Amino acid sequence: MNTTWLSLLWFLAVLALIPVALWLLKRTPLAQGAGAAGVMRTVAVLPLSPNQRLVTVEVGSGDERRWLVLGVTPQQISTLHTMAPQADAPTAAPSAPSFAQALRQMRGQRD
Template identity: 65%
Template sequence: MSGTDFIGPVFAFLAILALIPAALWLLKRTPIGGAATGTPMRLVGALPLAPNQRLVTVEVGQGDDRRWLVLGVSPAGISTLHQMPPQAELPAAPAATGLAFAQLLKKQQKPGSSDAR
């Protein structure tokens, strides 16, 4: 066997290796791979509890079948904590910003008190 007999199979092997990432990329972006555009799911809210733990509320379903799921998310997995019908969404509270929190804190402090230590 000469060295040129190996060029064809080696080239075919390298071509297959190059096509694997391209096929995976394409699979992620098609409905076959689970990237359906009409997925009836959306994030309603998230509350970080610890650096690696969150409380998440998601809405699943459509129409009368809509449900809100309260999920506990941690490195150990995802747990369903509660299910409920969709709630009326409230506008973002102004107290959610750092400036509003600072203003509320200032109101709570007693006049004349100082924190100088």
Template identity: 60%
Template sequence: MSNGLASLFWFVAILALIPLSLWLLKRTPIGGAGGAGVIRSIGTLPISTNQRIVTVEVGAGDERRWLVLGVTPSSITTLHTMDPQDDAVAAPPMGPPGLQTVGPAFAQVLAKLRRGKDGSP
């Protein structure tokens, strides 16, 4: 194998290892996979572009608690702590700040547009 081909081989091998390494890191405790199921989002209420109130459930079994948190870019403050409510439904997983959906889901809007104004398919 010539020197140029060997260099190309190692370059491609390293490029292939990057996604593999990220995939493995995502599934280890170092990458955040160790805390799965310990905390879940219950609801979010945007107050302004940089502030929101978030309710999360922490703990398991009899030790479960709901925390109402005030979230700003510079801090997270516990506003209230309460017992979990059994009739509440968990919110969908939150994305990065500012990307939470505010209206109907994209799929619903697209379905309405495809049906047309008269409602026919």
């Protein structure tokens, strides 16, 4: 076999292994931050405008657990308030119907 073909074959093999390596890396503890799982979670999100929202996150574990109320804009994230975790986390408000659901509902009313 010609060395050009052999080089081309190795090049294609390396290109094929890149997505496989990335897929495997996503499923290892290295990709998740090694031990950071369960240390932070989003409690609630309140959109204020298309570019601004209030986000409540829970950080820490055990006695060190705290809720942070954050103001989030495209330019920065600011801590607005820090408080002890509440016993009853706010429940998510019912979301608006998706476009497909709204379209089905409109077709049903028209028929």
